[in-house]
Amino acid sequence: SQQGEEDPQALSIQEGENATMNCSYKTSINNLQWYRQNSGRGLVHLILIRSNEREKHSGRLRVTLDTSKKSSSLLITASRAADTASYFCATDPYGQNFVFGPGTRLSVLP
């Protein structure tokens, strides 16, 4: 598996439901970031969580980090059709350049 790998690869939910995506990584990190990419567009930063943090919130987004399990989760609450996008986690193995996972494709159906 890759350094950062999201799970599931694809997720389809109804509007109003919560969406949870997970990211697993292999090495020690200083930071983990989540990005969103709408179809045909560039990536947009959502949240950065540092290795000494366990949870961060931003609006309807909640990110957790468990360094002992080398995993993170992104929760989107009360999802909207506009949340339809691909979501990527990016980790900085040993504090070096960020490495992106292959992403989770989220579809929110109206």
Place this chain on the structure above:
Amino acid sequence: NAGVTQTPKFQVLKTGQSMTLQCAQDMNHEYMSWYRQDPGMGLRLIHYSVGAGITDQGEVPNGYNVSRSTTEDFPLRLLSAAPSQTSVYFCASSYSFGTDTQYFGPGTRLTVL
């Protein structure tokens, strides 16, 4: 602020041709980078720069050159295009290396025939 801009948005090349993908940012960011995005593989780092005059290789640098003569600009040159370089290319910048939010350009979709 325009943020990170990239030109062109689309490009078709023939095998062996060369070209330069342009990237510029107006946020006075020191760190700039180039990624390529292929289906199912996420983004892979090609080259990066931590400041004017300083560049280094990323994960997949072969076939690409970069230079950083100013803080604002970070062009990516394809020396002799190959079909394997068909991809979507993204430029990104951040205030500093490593810990900061990266701001991405809209991408260049390149097809090499």
